[in-house]
Amino acid sequence: MNLATDKLVPLVMALSVALLALTACNGNGNAVATAPAPRKQVLSMPAQVGQLAFFDKNLSSGKNMSCASCHDPQYAYGPPNSISVQLGSDLKQTGARAVPSLRYKESTPAFSEDAPNPDGVTSNSPGGGFMADGRAATLATQAGMPLLNPLEMNNPSKEAVVKAVQNGAYAGLFKQTFGANVFDNTDAAFDALGTAIQALETEDLSFHPYSSKYDLYVFNKIGGVLTPAERRGEVLFHSTGVTNCSGCHYTGANFNGNSGLMTDFTYQALGAPRNDRSIPNNPDPIPANDDPAYFDMGLCGPFRTDYMPAPGKAHPYCGMFKVPVLRNAATRGAFFHNGVLHSLEQVVNFYNTRDTNPEYWYPSHGDGTGKPQANPVWALQPTAVPGATVDKYNDLPPVQQGNVDEEVPMGTGEGGEKTRASGTKPRAAGSTPVMTPQQIADLVCFLGTLSDGYQPSSAPSASGRCVK
Ligand code: HEC
Ligand code: HEC
Known part of the structure; x- marks a missing residue:
């Protein structure tokens, strides 16, 4: 897929979700024959930035891989193939874990060694957090990990990632969203990118249809x-x-x-x-x-x-x-x-x-x-x-x-x-x-x-x- 069609996918999915919800039933529980014209889901500005970033292949060392390459919206934001572990941007090394679906992550509680069980009965135990081992505290900090992982998007530094955003098509929207001077501080700009991706994953209906x-x-x-x-x-x-x-x-x-x-x-x-x-x-x-x-x-x-x-x-x-x-x-x-x-x-x-x-x-x-x-x-x-x-x-x-x-x-x-x-x-x-x-x-x-x-x-x- 090229970048242009990549960007369309979440929109199309959000539309089909909205359509499905509208055709499913009305307030009386009867099937509705004709749906009103579909409405586009309006994302907040951070989520709009997050959407552009999620599909941006320039955010990888080889300019050949975006988040969506592994987390494909057409496969419930999971991998588009049956391979156990995916190839990284260097096209040589594979990862060490299977790629999970990114759907329904927004309700994940923070990691705690003493987490209450949602069933209200089972005693507290380690629970919550992102990744298979809970090592990412939030979706925002998680997003920074694949960007810098040599087995994944393989960027050499935060600076390289921020440069790619700064020189990219949505640098203007990024500044409008996070402040005109956001690119002056590499750490702050890198964190803002994580905030943007988290906003997408939390807001966009296609992540929890x-x-x-x-x-x-x-x-x-x-x-x-x-x-x-x-x-x-x-x-x-x-x-x-x-x-x-x-x-x-x-x-x-x-x-x-x-x-x-x-x-x-x-x-x-x-x-x-x-x-x-x-x-x-x-x-x-x-x-x-x-x-x-x-x-x-x-x-x-x-x-x-x-x-x-x-x-x-x-x-x-x-x-x-x-x-x-x-x-x-x-x-x-x-x-x-x-x-x-x-x-x-x-x-x-x-x-x-x-x-x-x-x-x-x-x-x-x-x-x-x-x-x-x-x-x-x-x-x-x-x-x-x-x-x-x-x-x-x-x-x-x-x-x-x-x-x-x-x-x-x-x-x-x-x-x-x-x-x-x-x-x-x-x-x-x-x-x-x-x-x-x-x-x-x-x-x-x-x-x-x-x-x-x-x-x-x-x-x-x-x-x-x-x-x-
Ligand atoms: C003791 C807790 C426990 C029980 C009981 C249990 N599971 Fe699981 N299940 C897990 C854990 C933990 C994993 C992830 C294991 C891993 O990644 O190594 C898992 C993984 C899975 C997966 C793979 C999902 C994926 O995306 O890779 C499926 C499917 C699944 N379980 C279905 C079931 C079914 C069906 C049953 C009942 C027959 C069941 N589980 C019973 C804890 C449990
Ligand atoms: C090369 C493939 C690859 C790319 C590219 C990739 N990921 Fe992942 N992603 C993975 C793997 C593998 C895991 C599981 C890692 C683990 O459990 O340690 C994962 C886990 C995650 C999780 C945690 C899900 C959970 O169940 O807790 C999130 C969220 C996520 N990725 C978002 C992203 C975002 C955002 C990007 C782009 C900035 C991205 N990923 C790029 C392979 C990839």
């Missing part, structure tokens, strides 16, 4: 009737004994009163498999993982540095990543912080069989006793040898593996608090997984209702497998 089938279903039910499969999936999503999904992907009102973000903003250690070359035919291993001593441990670093473990010592936060918003997850092609999984079926199967069949997910070593056997098609490890030793939780150093979560559905939910270190009872290898294939299919159908841009009038409403 609430236009999924689920929204129609929850908020007015007109045109948003779930199919039997989707409805079964919704019930399962809330079942504490079977899936426990909503235990972390909280669906109630959050601190800002918005509903259904599918996160409680807490941090959990799921033990996602390491995205490296030990996965046969892995199309996109994370280059940093070539170093066996490198571990991405979320709250414990390496990108945030305030909870680093002492050498060789366990730290209770190692391996914890933020519970992501699940809206628009069905439009993604890379899942978890390291993008190691590539479909929703794989994700749900991982929850289901991480402990009952670790050989599906983690590499094995040793000869074992039996002949190689084929694993299911969705498994990361296509074959396993019975009796071989499986390197469970291989993306965490052994000393940190006690943090891995054993709540339902991964564990039995019995025993200690919720982690292995607290004495929970894991599901035994070889035992029967908690979810049936039908239940997994239903859950995936439900997750599909969380994608924005649902058109109630267009038929059929769900793909074949989600109808019955």
Whole structure:
């Protein structure tokens, strides 16, 4: 896409959102046949600057990459491809984490080690903040990070970024918004750019359209009737004994009163498999993982540095990543912080069989006793040898593996608090997984209702497998 069409996208999306809202219902709950002429959303001046900056490729070292290159509005502000980690502006190096969607970030509370849980019941724990490890305090400070990250937009200094704005097409609007002398102070101008981008992300409707089938279903039910499969999936999503999904992907009102973000903003250690070359035919291993001593441990670093473990010592936060918003997850092609999984079926199967069949997910070593056997098609490890030793939780150093979560559905939910270190009872290898294939299919159908841009009038409403 060139810059001109890049700029049009958010406007077009805002218009289609406004149209959808207008056609959905009137005050009496009846469908409205003809919509009034669409109105353009009026953004504040900082947000207008933010919009121009968000799509500005001149803000990268190679003048080839904008925020939208990785956070594409046509993909719910997530990546436009299924690659685990994206290439940076230098066109040589890739990042170390999967690109998240930027939708529904505006209600994220500030990071706190002692954050209250939105459910009002669960005890306080680390929660909130931006990035998978919460290291960015606000959307404004976050925006400065990709600009200066050598693996991303790769600018050598704040000065280089400010120069690009000053010499660019919207320098005038920037001065009008932030003061005639704003360019005199590099730090102040750089911070103003962050403020502008934050204003865009907070104001622009295309960052929080609430236009999924689920929204129609929850908020007015007109045109948003779930199919039997989707409805079964919704019930399962809330079942504490079977899936426990909503235990972390909280669906109630959050601190800002918005509903259904599918996160409680807490941090959990799921033990996602390491995205490296030990996965046969892995199309996109994370280059940093070539170093066996490198571990991405979320709250414990390496990108945030305030909870680093002492050498060789366990730290209770190692391996914890933020519970992501699940809206628009069905439009993604890379899942978890390291993008190691590539479909929703794989994700749900991982929850289901991480402990009952670790050989599906983690590499094995040793000869074992039996002949190689084929694993299911969705498994990361296509074959396993019975009796071989499986390197469970291989993306965490052994000393940190006690943090891995054993709540339902991964564990039995019995025993200690919720982690292995607290004495929970894991599901035994070889035992029967908690979810049936039908239940997994239903859950995936439900997750599909969380994608924005649902058109109630267009038929059929769900793909074949989600109808019955
Ligand atoms: C090269 C790809 C790339 C580019 C370009 C990029 N980002 Fe990101 N973005 C990422 C990745 C990867 C993460 C996750 C990083 C992490 O969790 O440590 C991320 C995370 C974020 C988050 C945090 C979301 C959350 O869930 O907390 C925000 C906000 C964001 N980016 C905004 C921006 C803005 C604004 C720009 C432009 C100034 C930008 N990004 C440019 C890759 C990119
Ligand atoms: C113990 C808390 C917890 C439970 C229970 C849980 N999740 Fe998650 N979920 C997380 C965390 C934390 C992540 C991010 C993990 C990471 O990045 O390594 C995640 C990630 C995901 C993702 C990937 C999203 C993305 O953008 O990468 C999906 C999809 C998902 N969960 C669906 C579910 C479903 C469906 C269930 C129920 C079967 C469920 N989760 C149960 C905590 C939980």
